[in-house]
Amino acid sequence: MSRQTAGAGAPPSGPDEVTLVARAQDGDLLAFEQLVDRYESRLLGLCIRMLGNRADAEDIVQDTFLVTWRRLESLQNPAAFKAWIFRLASNACLDLLRRREVRGTDAVDPADMVEESGPGPSVEDRAETSAAVQELEQVLGTLSPEQRISWLLYEIEGQSYAEVAEVLGVTEGSVRGRIHRARLAIVEGMKGWA
Numbered sequence: 001m002s003r004q005t006a007g008a009g010a011p012p013s014g015p016d017e018v019t020l021v022a023r024a025q026d027g028d029l030l031a032f033e034q035l036v037d038r039y040e041s042r043l044l045g046l047c048i049r050m051l052g053n054r055a056d057a058e059d060i061v062q063d064t065f066l067v068t069w070r071r072l073e074s075l076q077n078p079a080a081f082k083a084w085i086f087r088l089a090s091n092a093c094l095d096l097l098r099r100r101e102v103r104g105t106d107a108v109d110p111a112d113m114v115e116e117s118g119p120g121p122s123v124e125d126r127a128e129t130s131a132a133v134q135e136l137e138q139v140l141g142t143l144s145p146e147q148r149i150s151w152l153l154y155e156i157e158g159q160s161y162a163e164v165a166e167v168l169g170v171t172e173g174s175v176r177g178r179i180h181r182a183r184l185a186i187v188e189g190m191k192g193w194a
Helices: 017-025 029-051 054-074 079-104 123-142 146-157 159-169 172-189
Strands: none
Touching: 017 029, 017 054, 017 079, 029 054, 029 079, 029 146, 054 079, 079 146, 079 159, 123 146, 123 172, 146 159, 146 172, 159 172
């Protein structure tokens, strides 16, 4: 499976992130809104893939930004903003998944996980892609939450092992092990699509 860099692209225009964080820490709401614009879709995508439910993911992203705004002054190093906000969202997802396990509910609805696409590929191609995505989402659902979040941050968000370790507050070796086990499970679960 090739590593995707959906979250990595051309640097956003405007002030650099450290400047925006420093301004937001000084109470500049416009600077904070620019940070929200930079991270909202990435966090939402991560949370949807993690939770399998768009409504829960949207709630977590909204809560993450509220917590971020309230606690922004406590961030000592503005350059650590990316890891910090991903950690807040990741921890919120893991907490919700743990609460689901305790309650014994599984709110995964594959329709919540596949986004609609505009005109382009044929109906057959879209159906096949949709089926493959649903199968992958089911396989991801069999991973432990720790393996799933590690794999998503690395493969989908394009973060390095070191960045994932920083976000999750674990060692780089732990991240490598989690991603390795996740890849093995994904390869096994997706054999029919090879």
